[in-house]
Amino acid sequence: MACGEFSLIARYFDRVRRSRLDVETGIGDDCALLNIPEKQTLAISTDTLVSGIHFLPDIDPADLARKALAVNLSDLAAMGADPAWLTLALTLPSVDESWLAAFSDSLFEQLNYYDMQLIGGDTTKGPLSMTLGIHGLVPEGRALKRSGAKPGDWIYVTGTPGDSAAGLAILQDRLQVDNQPDADYLVKRHLNPTPRILTGQALRNLAHSAIDLSDGLISDLGHILNASECGARIDLDSLPFSDAMKRHVDPDQALRWALSGGEDYELCFTVPELNRGALDVALGNFGMGYTCIGQISADVEGLHFQRDGKPVTLDWKGYDHFAQ
């Protein structure tokens, strides 16, 4: 339903360098046609980003494209899936060619990096927003689900959650960081999060459950606990903080951001005792940090925190876009 001048927009997105072998028909027909390899399961996720809600209206279009894709890739990472195809439904208030050029250049750079193909979409006139549909492949029966956590599993996170919230606070002048490399690092964690695709794939045989941190550790780990019908204990002393966070944010605020800051797009996953050695072998050479922060338990309900081995009560909720 791209019409009038908006059909021009499509030109920015019709530039497949080479077609993936599994794409029979890409852009240009009523539907894309895809041939799924044998013994692969299809993983599909959809996310909408609305201007003023999910991103600042004056965001650099190249950053926006990277982040929109990263947010969706992160859902594939959390399932252990291999990225394959993207659909992009883009709603724009007007045709701004320099904006479109920067956005689409950045998007295709990322798509090429991940060996993904844009297979369709829609361009419409309206308030700035976009919906991405991402499609990945995972070997049959090997997807990482939220529902697989078992009592005794150790709980891990990748990276240093909370950095994204700190970066957003810098962008919104709620946090002053006088060291430019540290400020740049935190802002980059917000604008340009790294989807943990390779980590997710490495976890296929090792983790019992996984989720990506989009709404904050409390909220997202809570989804694993609900789906797996178990509780967990988190050791607050073991939460990993970045050097930039430790240098510029007081410990209480850092803890708050780590637990409920949102938009980190790190992975949270659970691993049985038996697989911990294999985990270290599998992830050790990725150069990416991962930290054990607690344990799944059958004898508690929900999420419990401890410090120095003693229970601590926290009452923060997951990050809420409408509560800021």
Next chain:
Amino acid sequence: MACGEFSLIARYFDRVRRSRLDVETGIGDDCALLNIPEKQTLAISTDTLVSGIHFLPDIDPADLARKALAVNLSDLAAMGADPAWLTLALTLPSVDESWLAAFSDSLFEQLNYYDMQLIGGDTTKGPLSMTLGIHGLVPEGRALKRSGAKPGDWIYVTGTPGDSAAGLAILQDRLQVDNQPDADYLVKRHLNPTPRILTGQALRNLAHSAIDLSDGLISDLGHILNASECGARIDLDSLPFSDAMKRHVDPDQALRWALSGGEDYELCFTVPELNRGALDVALGNFGMGYTCIGQISADVEGLHFQRDGKPVTLDWKGYDHFAQ
């Protein structure tokens, strides 16, 4: 990224009556997981509908759900695909429970009718719009493409194109129809078009090419001609008009709507001479009209019209949402 009160919305859409066998994981994880049957190709299409552009802001939410799904189903029909799964990304300015109840009731009624399953999506706050991602299955190598038309193929349309534009004109007080059943019929063709799913599937072995009429016959048949690198002659005398159209719309306006009205969601397809008999057998028992309106030709470029066997020149373009 559904947050705060918006997480409530998800409840309206988490009511799968029974899961399709090919859905391993539906709503409730980072991704849906789907198992594609052997020797089936996946067909994917995405359409965005924006309030004030694609539908009137005061549209009945039940009508909106039906139309949004029909628009997407029509893309599957044009490929000869069997509907399977839907993703729905819904952006709403506020939480209106009666609106949501009416919209979701209507959506699930249609999904159940087509044996489809809602497998995921997103609910966000913002100006009213929605993006649907529709997924269907078609036997390997049997999808109907735009690019398959051959010189000598006969060109057909289903139904009576133009009715949708007449219905929209009634809704916008640009057309007065004093006969209520006729007015109701035309408005229904606009608000509640019928995706030609069964027809599309019946055409798999018979048609060389197909497209659905979303932007008008001139524009959409033009896509077949471009993709197939051939021209066509259309016999204006053979264009089918509904009785309601013939009774209330002057012939010149009716022709304009039939050729460039848009949103009919009928199929336009091309069939070789050899398959015309089989076509009549296959479609004859559907109770749905289809009409031969012209022929694909190698000796003309683009679309040519004739009346009483003589060339006629028309200069209308396809329906344009931004040109109204």
